[in-house]
Amino acid sequence: MARDQGLPMWLGITYAILWWTTQALIPAVIGFGVDAVIDKDAGELARWSAVLFGLGAVQALTGVLRHRCAVYTWISSAYTTVQLTSRQATRLGATLPKRLSTGEVVSVGNSDIAHIGNAMDIILRGAGALVAVVVVTVIMLSSSMPLGLLVLIGVPLMALVISPLLRPLHRRQHAHRDLQGDLATRAGDIVAGLRVLRGIGGEQVFADRYRAESQRTRAAGVRVASVESLLEGAQVLLPGLLIACVTWLGARFALAGDLSAGELVSFYGYAVFLIAPLRTLTEAADKLTKGVVAAKRVVRILSLEPEITGGDAQARHGDLRDEESGVVVREGVVTALAAATPEEASAIADRLGRYSDGRVTLAGVPLADLSVEAVRGHILVADNAAALFAGPLREELDVRGHGDVEAAVYAACAEDIVEALPEGLDTHVAEAGREFSGGQQQRLRLARALTADPEILILVEPTSAVDAHTEARIAERLAKARAGRATLVVTTSPLVLDRADHVFYVEDGRTAAEGTHRELLTASTAYRATVTRGEDR
């Protein structure tokens, strides 16, 4: 990812180096200024003051340029991560819910991208800080070897002394972050189930549960703070001691005449200055670690492969046949599938739509030999778990961009829903069709499937949430809307079964009987028991 952002990265590093270096030079210039004051040389003082001002101006300019580059790398790495995750989600498709929890993927959007962005940002600042340390060291060595050496040895030594603190800090931060993650999941869970909670009144339980977890997180936060504060203290103490040593040695040299009073001030300034780049370097170690952890999680998601893969054959027109159950979806007719249990029915629908492996053929060719895109384009399985997305309704219904939305809305008996919307089909609908009732959502899903107008349409319980009246109308209109195409309706509704050209009755995974609804009613008692809704117990 760093490579993708070469230019802003390198520019940023350059600016960061300039920025830090000008800061590093400031103590030296102040030292010269103080010497000028001691020498009572007003002209010299004015000159050094001007240099100091110039350095300040450069620092201000490079500082903001550095910041701009940092923001660009931050947001572009964040956006790239979101883009990759979103693309991967669309690539994984039906595999995703089987392999990952939603929270895991969404946490990428919520926290991981920030960590990755921070890591990119710190690379910029860290590189500059490193250079600044080198510059200051060189200056110091050239003006006083012993003092320079003292700082040169002292600074890494400080880093070394601080490093044992980092491990417990990271461990506690990790524990804290885990708890925070759990807490966020809990909050997300509450938001997702809010409607249920408000319905039944479990709010207090969840408020209490959240409170307890929140307090645990707080305790973990305090544990982090106890190490963090040690680190803070050490970061004041250790450089401070170094400053004291520098001042002590410097003062002795100055008294001996080896060092000017101004240089003594400069050395004090260097030692103070070094605290900042040193902090940045410590920060870099931390942020890079976090960035790597976040990147690993993203990479894990990105490395998942779709479970279902196919060959490269194209789809041909013909009957779709499931060998295992004996169910055949014929061209030009409405076939219905009534199963003794809903699980059997959905297993068959999954096989026919190639969401799971099975011995299924299309026009005699095994479905597994076809490319997955060809299967998806040819066969559409529409079930009740299908998501409705936010957007203008017309666009959300006409997913393939060339369907007859009005006709599909009519066939799905969804005209009343559209009429009730303020701007009809152009109304922007909210996520997951939340403003619609269950029955309305089901009809909108059906309208969407019909608008897509695939060669083979497999509808799983398309009318389970609508009233009997509407169900009868849908059954009638569906046959007309799908005239000439192949349609399989998985249902136990007698109203829909009665309208089908051919009905399969499946029991224990195999076709137990087939024929028209009326034939089966008389021929199979098991079928009758399944579809008459227990009327005649």
Add this chain to the structure above:
Amino acid sequence: MSRQILPVADKAQVRAYARRLMVKYPKELSAALALHGLAALTGLAGPALLGGLVQSVADGAHDVRVDTIALAIAGFVIAQGILTRFAVYASSRLGEKVLAELRQEFVDRVLALPLSTVERAGSGDLITRTSRDVDSLSRTVRHAVPEILIALVTGVFMIGALVIVGPLMVLPSLLAVPLLWISTRWYLNRSGPAYLREGAAYANLTEGLAQTVEGARTVEALGLAGRRRDRTDDDIRESYAAERYSLSLRTVWFPSVEMGYVIPVVATLFLGGLFYLEGWVTLFQVTAGTLYIQQLVDPLDRLLSWIDELQVGSASMARLLGVANVPDDRVPSEATPDGDAIRAEDVRYAYREGHDVLHGIDLDVRPGERLAMVGPSGAGKSTLGRLLAGIHGPRTGSVTVGGASLVELPLAELRGQVALVTQEHHVFKGTLRDNVLIGRPEADDDAVKRALEAVDAWEWAEKLGLDAEVGSGGTALSPAQAQQLALARLVLADPHTLVLDEATSLIDPRQARHLERSLAAVLDGRTVIAIAHRLYTAHDADRVAVVEDGRISELGSHEELVMAGGPYAALWESWRR
């Protein structure tokens, strides 16, 4: 885009809230401030001691006690290090405490949100508030607030030290004040809305990602991949525009502020030097003054950079507090119900102004009866159900239990009276037991078992075990099982009136009928209002209300209505066919 987003609190509200938080723990706060103050005080010794040294060196004095001075510097540094440690710890602990309270209060506010609002705002906005805004506020409380306090304390001490060293040395730095003041004012006036916009754009981005992830199977089935990618790209574009704008503000502000830091140092050195040449100040004063001014940059910079963060935090805070700004849809009154009878009188209701979906409904629900509501989709059954459960208040007319208006009952009281289960189901993250216990937290395992038995769920629940983790990250339950759980919660909660809105629609029709009958046995004596599309529910009920076009067109027992030969009879016939 006409999508409604939850409200955001205004500045005054955020300020008042922040003020209240600040003074909530006076002891902890003053202890932390005192520690930070002491730490800052010990930090002032260095420049003064160095200034003295420089003076002596320049004077050519030979009796300077260098060792003592260096030891003194070391001593102050050690004290500063130790004080810093305890100061940081004290302020962090206080921060964590306040933070925990903030997020808990936020969740409490979310849990008190009126339902209609939640559904309209979309969960993305709320999810972003619960994750990103809580995070960003955490940063503010954990870092920005303490840093600003430290900066203020340190800065004040440093200016004080400067005044003591030589009042004249303060003057040169004043040159920078107008620049700092004006540029910061300019920036802060614009940055608030800019960060709000940034947050909203980001919410959109994560919402889009969440939708893509949740609907991944649908995306594959319908070939929506390209469209979802476009949506991500659009969202990124919008977010980028917002980020760019706030960056452009900082591009002006940052250099101005940095110049504001440089000017005092330069001015102090130059003018201080001239003062020295004039004999107005001593060398000690020039050196120590310059060093103080240079060190003052640090707290000043902390202050200004965290003020920026404070803005981000207050934007988040505004979004968190805003949740409470949703007008409450219930105002508890003193009325207490006298009896269990639910009655609706001349009830009208509109989701959008001017578009009533219920047109003057009158309905007396008899205690203990099973009332079925049937009618075509979109006729207003669900809306009426929600009104009868006290979720919404009617636009006109009243819905009462025992004479007391449902929406005027305190929530806890309402739940004891009437509960609603819809086909909307959610399995909460936790154990199977937890999921049922929502209905009545103090219930024991026997009660949980009986509740699950009542909804025909014990068979699979026993196999899974009550301790099985379900919900996000745990065992996935089917929609039918989730619906059974929802009903089991209700059985456990045991209110005298239950509103079931298509509560069994996702369960296989034959199982559903069995379930409804075993449920009926458990709920004997309770009032049940069942909204159903399956007519056998109506057939099994004591009375049937046919809802058409927002009105009750027929009301009576199944037999009566079939005999009457009206719309219900026609429906029954078509269904029986």
